[in-house]
Amino acid sequence: MLKIKSLVEELAYVVGENNVVWEKEDLIVYEYDGSIDRSLPLAVVLPGSAAEVSKCVKISNKYNCSIVPRGAATGLSGGAVPLKQSLVICLTRLKRIIEVDEKNRLAVVEPGVVNLKLSDAVKDKGLFYAPDPSSQKACTIGGNVSENAGGPHCFSLGVTTNHVLGMEIVLSNGEITWLGAKSRSYSGYDLRGAFIGSEGTFGIITKIIVRLMKIPESVSTILAAFKSMDDASNAVSEVISAGMIPAALEMMDRITIEACEPVYNPKYPKGSEAVLLIEIDGLTESVKEEIDIVKKICAQNNSIEIRQANNESDRVKLWETRKGAIGAYGTIAPTYYLVDGVVPRTKLTEVLREVKNIGQKLGVTIGNVFHAGDGNIHPAILFDGRKKTEVNQAIRAGGEILEVCVKAGGALSGEHGIGTEKQDYMRLVFNEEDLRAMKKLRAAFVQTDKNVDVEKFNPDKIFPRGSNRGETYKLNDPEFYPTGGEEWA
Numbered sequence: 001m002l003k004i005k006s007l008v009e010e011l012a013y014v015v016g017e018n019n020v021v022w023e024k025e026d027l028i029v030y031e032y033d034g035s036i037d038r039s040l041p042l043a044v045v046l047p048g049s050a051a052e053v054s055k056c057v058k059i060s061n062k063y064n065c066s067i068v069p070r071g072a073a074t075g076l077s078g079g080a081v082p083l084k085q086s087l088v089i090c091l092t093r094l095k096r097i098i099e100v101d102e103k104n105r106l107a108v109v110e111p112g113v114v115n116l117k118l119s120d121a122v123k124d125k126g127l128f129y130a131p132d133p134s135s136q137k138a139c140t141i142g143g144n145v146s147e148n149a150g151g152p153h154c155f156s157l158g159v160t161t162n163h164v165l166g167m168e169i170v171l172s173n174g175e176i177t178w179l180g181a182k183s184r185s186y187s188g189y190d191l192r193g194a195f196i197g198s199e200g201t202f203g204i205i206t207k208i209i210v211r212l213m214k215i216p217e218s219v220s221t222i223l224a225a226f227k228s229m230d231d232a233s234n235a236v237s238e239v240i241s242a243g244m245i246p247a248a249l250e251m252m253d254r255i256t257i258e259a260c261e262p263v264y265n266p267k268y269p270k271g272s273e274a275v276l277l278i279e280i281d282g283l284t285e286s287v288k289e290e291i292d293i294v295k296k297i298c299a300q301n302n303s304i305e306i307r308q309a310n311n312e313s314d315r316v317k318l319w320e321t322r323k324g325a326i327g328a329y330g331t332i333a334p335t336y337y338l339v340d341g342v343v344p345r346t347k348l349t350e351v352l353r354e355v356k357n358i359g360q361k362l363g364v365t366i367g368n369v370f371h372a373g374d375g376n377i378h379p380a381i382l383f384d385g386r387k388k389t390e391v392n393q394a395i396r397a398g399g400e401i402l403e404v405c406v407k408a409g410g411a412l413s414g415e416h417g418i419g420t421e422k423q424d425y426m427r428l429v430f431n432e433e434d435l436r437a438m439k440k441l442r443a444a445f446v447q448t449d450k451n452v453d454v455e456k457f458n459p460d461k462i463f464p465r466g467s468n469r470g471e472t473y474k475l476n477d478p479e480f481y482p483t484g485g486e487e488w489a
Contacts, residue, residue, distance in 0.1 A: 004043065007063045007087075011045045014055045019046040019093070030088050033073040033080035034135075036337050036385065036394070037420045041068070041082035048093045050168060050176055050206035057204070058174035060087050061452060066459045069200040071111060071143035074135040076338050077419030079147060079199045083460040089204060091142055097121055098207065105212040106165065106182060111142020111205045118210070127212040130157040133415070134323045142205045148197030150415035152248040152322070153279075155373035157213070159415060161196040168207035169195065172446045172456040182209055194441060199417050200458040202445040216281035219247070220291045221309040221318055224298040225272040229253060229368075232274035233349040235301040236372045239278070240345060242297065244290050249373030250277040250322055253352075256367040256380070259328040264321040269305040276372065277322050325369045326380065332365065335385035337394045340416035341405035343375045354404045355379050362397050364390075376414035377405070403428065418462045426464045435463060 004022065012020045021027060021044035031040045042065055047053045060067055068082040070090045082088050094110035097118060101107065102125050109118060115136040119128040132151035133139050139149070145167065150159040157163075166180025180192030195202050226232040232251055239249065252260070254273045260266055268275055276298070280290045295306050309315035329336045343351045352368065355377075359366035370378040381397050383390040398421075402412055406428045413422060426435065443454045453459075 003063070007059065007065070008043055010059045010062075011043070011056060014059070015045055015047050015052050019048070020044070021046075030070070030073075030082065030090070033078065034076040034338070035078040035081065035419065035421055036335070036391070037078040037081045039081050039083050041088040042085050044070075044088040044090055046090045046093050050094075050170065053089060053091075053094075053170045053204055053206055054174045054176055056087075056089055057170055057172065061173070061456075064453075066453065066456055067204070068458050069142075069146070069204045071140035071146075072114070072135075072138050073143075074133075074139040075143060075147055075417065075419070076340065077147075077199075077413070077417040077421040079417050079419040079458065079461065080143075081420060083420070084455075086459065091204070091206075092140070094142075094206060095140075100125070100212075101182075102127070104182070105214070107210050107212055109141055109208050109210060111140060111145070111208060113141050115139050115141055115144060122212055123215070126215050128215055129210060130154070130163050130213050131160045134326060136323075141208055141210070145196055145205055145208060146198065146200045147417040148415065150371070150376065152250050152277075152319075152371060154415075155249055155371060156245045156247050156281075161193060163211045163213075164192065164196055164208060165211060166192055166209040167195065167205050169203040169205055171203050172452045176206070180209065195445070197417070198442075198445075199419060199461060201442055201455075201461060203457060216247075218284040218287040219279065219281045219315065220287050221277065221279045221315045222291065222294065222298075223268075223307045223318055224276045224278065224295075224303045225269045225305045225307075226274045226276070226298075226301070226303055227271060228302075229274045229352050230349050231302045232276055233352065233372070235276060235298050235303070236348065237345055238297045238301065239294055240373065242293055244280070244293065246278050246290075246294070246373060247281040248277065248279040249371070251275070251368070251370055251372040252277075252322065252325060253368040255332070255365065255382075256325050256328075256369045259331050259367065260321050260325055262331055263328040264317075264324060266317070266321040271304065277318060322369070329367060329380055329382055332367070333382035333384060335383050335394075337381040337383070337398055338416070339377075339379045339381065339398045339401045340413050341377055341379075341402055341410055342412075342414040343377060343405050343408045343410035345373075345375045347408040347410070348372065348375060348377075351377065351404055351408050351410075355401055358397050358400050358404070362393050362400075364393050364397050366397065371414070374414070375410065399425065420461060423462055423464050426462070439463065 066086040068086045073080045092112045095112035099108040365382040367380040
């Protein structure tokens, strides 16, 4: 058995004893992320530099234990759940904005920088960082890179991979290297692109070069309420068909509206079955023209109210409700399972009907809040996580929703990754040859030393394992934490 005490002592020597967590009662907060899976880590280490990360990786190799990189753990697919008795390397101490290059519109940051703090830091320079997950007040850029995160405004501006130029990483043998560069064009294989979205399975990010964008001259935001989801979905399709690419095009259904009302008091019109949040940005005159077209389309699709933000305060209020919607589900149920799937926009109406039918069939409440513009849906299955029957029904509903998405010509994930949540559904989209190719790419990154396991980083994730999601280790497992004797020597 692994000599835990010796491992902890060596890690503490590198990072300081206050930056190592190993007592069972302290490890509980590290056994989960935003998903519904749980697994207790072996220990947690919080390095303060790339050099310390490298040393921690080398120590883990000495003790033959796997590693799970962790940021703020806001991910929703189980990517930060430490399966296989793993050592967690938590990167929240690496939170410096190292450089801001205003002229070239880029910044160099550490992975623990909170997403929104970067935009706040460069706002006075007329710049912002485009990817904006709903959790941007808490999520870290390192985690965003690992999951290739999106957000409401990525409909027009692209997801994380479109805004990352390069990164410093630590490989499985502890070597520190760079992928990509500050230059927007470079020769050779796009290893940067391959790494982004690899969900912590290729290596550990220690620095990131990101693109910054100019704050647009004008921004206009409207909220349109509808008496049916069908009308709202049809409005979405017509907006896109009109040749416009809004900065954001978001939808919330009645259940989500009811959850948000007591929390944010948005005062949506009574009888609303759906609301659209539509934002247009760019040059002042073109924004005005496009907003008028959007209003007309919404009215033609039976909108019962169209509300335009008159100032920045109004706009912030509209977005506060949308970005806080998931947390507001707590007014309905203590637990949620947020499904992440993608469908063609033309199939939105059909798919949303099937999602509703699944909820009714299985007796579960499902709210919908999602990026309607690019067909990235997020059905939120609401349940009581303390009741096994409800947990099982929620998981079943999530699986059936994913099957509907794939059948409609969509994909398993738009921005939340695969993790543990969707690994058993990978064969719905990929054949065995596809999966072998993915594993070979992982091996090309990870197998830098013949003595290092190819699943060194974030093991038992992404790839299907039948019904086995990896061994989990609980507090009451006496085999996991010995109580004394030679194992502690």
